Amino acid sequence: MRSDARANRDRVLAAAEEVFGEFGNAGSTEEVARRAGVGIGTVFRHFPTKRVLVKATIVRHLTLLAETARARGEGGEAGAAFRETFREMVSGAPAKLALVALLEEPADSTGSADEVEAAATTVREAVEELLSRGQQAGEVRADATVDEVYMLIRALANARGDRTVVDRAVDIVLDGLSPRRSE
Amino acid sequence: MRSDARANRDRVLAAAEEVFGEFGNAGSTEEVARRAGVGIGTVFRHFPTKRVLVKATIVRHLTLLAETARARGEGGEAGAAFRETFREMVSGAPAKLALVALLEEPADSTGSADEVEAAATTVREAVEELLSRGQQAGEVRADATVDEVYMLIRALANARGDRTVVDRAVDIVLDGLSPRRSE
Amino acid sequence: MRSDARANRDRVLAAAEEVFGEFGNAGSTEEVARRAGVGIGTVFRHFPTKRVLVKATIVRHLTLLAETARARGEGGEAGAAFRETFREMVSGAPAKLALVALLEEPADSTGSADEVEAAATTVREAVEELLSRGQQAGEVRADATVDEVYMLIRALANARGDRTVVDRAVDIVLDGLSPRRSE
Amino acid sequence: MRSDARANRDRVLAAAEEVFGEFGNAGSTEEVARRAGVGIGTVFRHFPTKRVLVKATIVRHLTLLAETARARGEGGEAGAAFRETFREMVSGAPAKLALVALLEEPADSTGSADEVEAAATTVREAVEELLSRGQQAGEVRADATVDEVYMLIRALANARGDRTVVDRAVDIVLDGLSPRRSE
DNA sequence: AATGAATGAGCGTTCATTCAT
DNA sequence: GATGAATGAACGCTCATTCAT
Numbered sequence: 086m087r088s089d090a091r092a093n094r095d096r097v098l099a100a101a102e103e104v105f106g107e108f109g110n111a112g113s114t115e116e117v118a119r120r121a122g123v124g125i126g127t128v129f130r131h132f133p134t135k136r137v138l139v140k141a142t143i144v145r146h147l148t149l150l151a152e153t154a155r156a157r158g159e160g161g162e163a164g165a166a167f168r169e170t171f172r173e174m175v176s177g178a179p180a181k182l183a184l185v186a187l188l189e190e191p192a193d194s195t196g197s198a199d200e201v202e203a204a205a206t207t208v209r210e211a212v213e214e215l216l217s218r219g220q221q222a223g224e225v226r227a228d229a230t231v232d233e234v235y236m237l238i239r240a241l242a243n244a245r246g247d248r249t250v251v252d253r254a255v256d257i258v259l260d261g262l263s264p265r266r267s268e
Numbered sequence: 269m270r271s272d273a274r275a276n277r278d279r280v281l282a283a284a285e286e287v288f289g290e291f292g293n294a295g296s297t298e299e300v301a302r303r304a305g306v307g308i309g310t311v312f313r314h315f316p317t318k319r320v321l322v323k324a325t326i327v328r329h330l331t332l333l334a335e336t337a338r339a340r341g342e343g344g345e346a347g348a349a350f351r352e353t354f355r356e357m358v359s360g361a362p363a364k365l366a367l368v369a370l371l372e373e374p375a376d377s378t379g380s381a382d383e384v385e386a387a388a389t390t391v392r393e394a395v396e397e398l399l400s401r402g403q404q405a406g407e408v409r410a411d412a413t414v415d416e417v418y419m420l421i422r423a424l425a426n427a428r429g430d431r432t433v434v435d436r437a438v439d440i441v442l443d444g445l446s447p448r449r450s451e
Numbered sequence: 452m453r454s455d456a457r458a459n460r461d462r463v464l465a466a467a468e469e470v471f472g473e474f475g476n477a478g479s480t481e482e483v484a485r486r487a488g489v490g491i492g493t494v495f496r497h498f499p500t501k502r503v504l505v506k507a508t509i510v511r512h513l514t515l516l517a518e519t520a521r522a523r524g525e526g527g528e529a530g531a532a533f534r535e536t537f538r539e540m541v542s543g544a545p546a547k548l549a550l551v552a553l554l555e556e557p558a559d560s561t562g563s564a565d566e567v568e569a570a571a572t573t574v575r576e577a578v579e580e581l582l583s584r585g586q587q588a589g590e591v592r593a594d595a596t597v598d599e600v601y602m603l604i605r606a607l608a609n610a611r612g613d614r615t616v617v618d619r620a621v622d623i624v625l626d627g628l629s630p631r632r633s634e
Numbered sequence: 635m636r637s638d639a640r641a642n643r644d645r646v647l648a649a650a651e652e653v654f655g656e657f658g659n660a661g662s663t664e665e666v667a668r669r670a671g672v673g674i675g676t677v678f679r680h681f682p683t684k685r686v687l688v689k690a691t692i693v694r695h696l697t698l699l700a701e702t703a704r705a706r707g708e709g710g711e712a713g714a715a716f717r718e719t720f721r722e723m724v725s726g727a728p729a730k731l732a733l734v735a736l737l738e739e740p741a742d743s744t745g746s747a748d749e750v751e752a753a754a755t756t757v758r759e760a761v762e763e764l765l766s767r768g769q770q771a772g773e774v775r776a777d778a779t780v781d782e783v784y785m786l787i788r789a790l791a792n793a794r795g796d797r798t799v800v801d802r803a804v805d806i807v808l809d810g811l812s813p814r815r816s817e
Numbered sequence: 818a819a820t821g822a823a824t825g826a827g828c829g830t831t832c833a834t835t836c837a838t
Numbered sequence: 839g840a841t842g843a844a845t846g847a848a849c850g851c852t853c854a855t856t857c858a859t
Binding site for chain 6: 118123125126130
């Protein structure tokens with residue numbers, strides 16, 4: 086019966102990504118249960134609190150993101166890899182979720198060193214890897230730090246707007262990230 | 269008593285900017301009343317609906333933003349004016365509110381051409397003005413359009429994060445907006 | 452300034468009859484003020500409580516009703532006078548108010564022997580007068596008492612429905628009130 | 635747990651009949667919950683809207699009424715059956731609810747052909763059946779139509795007052811409904 | 818005396834969370 | 839383990855009533 090439970094857990098997480106991706110924190114737990122095709126009780130058995138569910142959803146999302154980024158990084162040309170990943174993280178469908186990632190964290194009380202933070206760090210590290218390779222290849226300006234790059238990704242990922250406008254905005258930012266004239 | 273009422277209206281709007289800036293649409297009307305130091309009934313007397321209150325808050329915010337931008341634009345040097353305003357709109361304390369401005373507007377039903385849209389247009393126009401002056405002065409890349417610039421401002425304004433990181437991210441973006449090498 | 456006040460009081464009462472006649476007890480005091488063209492404060496100055504206002508409205512209505520009935524009673528033919536008044540009380544436009552008259556009276560606490568009751572009694576007496584004259588003239592069945600007649604009037608006055616249906620229902624009741632075969 | 639739910643639903647409906655019978659539409663949902671001994675949430679789980687609850691209450695009431703009437707109609711003597719049912723519908727304890735049945739239905743918007751209307755029609759039909767049998771048996775005046783009879787029932791059912799007075803008023807009305815002298 | 822702004826209890830409704838089945 | 843009914847705090851909003859002007 087362990088496998089049933091595991092399967093349910095996964096369906097709930099998938100549904101949660103849909104719902105919270107669409108409505109942010111305002112999405113209801115009941116809607117998640119409905120889309121997952123399970124009872125509300127089942128959701129709460131796996132995730133004792135809405136906040137826990139939201140966090141797990143974010144963790145899952147960030148983990149996938151990091152994996153993709155890492156995979157991309159393995160590939161050949163450093164500058165292109167950096168830029169492609171940047172683009173992908175910004176427009177990746179589920180990126181909407183990044184929104185939720187920014188939500189209030191006050192009073193976490195549970196001493197839990199926060200899994201979310203850990204997952205976010207993983208993403209950061211993937212970005213960092215790509216960034217420094219790009220810089221070593223002389224394809225990305227040397228004075229940019231992960232902090233800024235990561236923030237730019239998050240900011241653009243949350244931006245509403247026409248796909249084409251977003252794309253051009255990304256072009257501009259990537260221009261800003263290219264090596265400076267004098268370099 | 270007219271003056272008392274006006275004063276209260278203003279206190280409510282100020283409180284609303286705080287609350288909705290902090291919690292987005294999820295902020296509660298009651299919290300607004302609490303922070304404004306008035307009864308809940310007073311809030312509803314001035315703004316018959318939560319949605320109306322939110323809209324009024326946004327309009328107020330955008331109007332101030334546009335005014336500031338326009339004032340700045342009058343000043344001398346075109347490129348500097350553009351860049352300073354860009355920075356200011358991103359970090360202006362209450363900029364958080366831009367978040368709310370992006371919230372759902374579905375089914376406005378009231379034929380009202382929407383004051384919010386009008387106010388947003390005003391801001392856009394101010395940005396447009398600054399942008400084209402900057403371009404004419406050869407200080408801003410010629411192929412950038414308001415759409416992208418405006419989106420970049422909004423995206424960065426909503427970004428959470430260290431002040432210094434944001435500042436450096438803005439530097440990068442402004443570099444991306446400077447005239448291209450070949451130009 | 453006494454006359455101003457008196458005039459206002461009357462306008463409020465007239466407005467109240469409209470509003471409570473239309474919406475029953477659910478009509479709002481503010482709506483009354485609006486229709487009377489005065490501030491809400493003025494309404495409460497004259498009638499310290501909504502309940503008092505409602506009662507005053509009912510008293511006014513019942514008083515007018517009694518006067519009309521009495522006037523009608525003076526006239527010539529006894530049976531016709533009885534029947535005409537019966538009809539009139541049932542369909543009189545403001546009769547709707549009778550509805551309100553039936554509303555909860557629990558816990559009046561104010562020792563006031565209740566003006567409403569007094570006014571209702573006046574109406575009852577007018578009906579009684581008409582009834583006994585009709586009976587003496589042999590035009591109304593002898594065994595009917597005011598209680599029943601008065602209740603029938605109130606019941607029919609509150610009935611919703613087509614005017615013509617109400618009229619025919621009244622015909623039936625008046626037939627029931629005509630002298631019995633054997634009499 | 636299905637049975638618990640059903641039981642609760644019934645307790646809620648019973649409580650609602652009490653509350654709305656006593657206060658009309660002004661009765662509060664919370665009071666219904668209190669009298670049913672359940673939480674407010676439970677009421678809303680079973681009836682998603684106050685309006686739905688009120689309608690369900692009326693439907694239940696009217697359905698019982700129609701059943702009783704029909705059962706009575708099966709019995710032998712036509713005139714007696716008509717008169718007994720008339721009496722019963724007027725004085726049946728929960729008849730108070732008829733009041734609610736007359737409440738505003740404006741803008742139902744839901745295309746639903748309205749269950750309430752359907753239930754009311756059922757009652758009407760039961761009355762019609764009894765009426766025409768009574769007329770065929772020569773025990774009820776031939777020119778009376780369901781419309782009037784139905785309205786008289788509703789009017790008397792809503793009348794406040796002494797039981798004995800109501801009874802005698804019904805006698806009078808039934809006299810009015812007996813065959814005319816000339817017939 | 819009149820005004821209308823302010824108040825807050827109360828209502829209908831939603832939703833995270835608990836618990837009997 | 840899973841289910842979904844039950845709970846009640848919280849929200850948006852209304853309205854009788856009070857009180858500064």
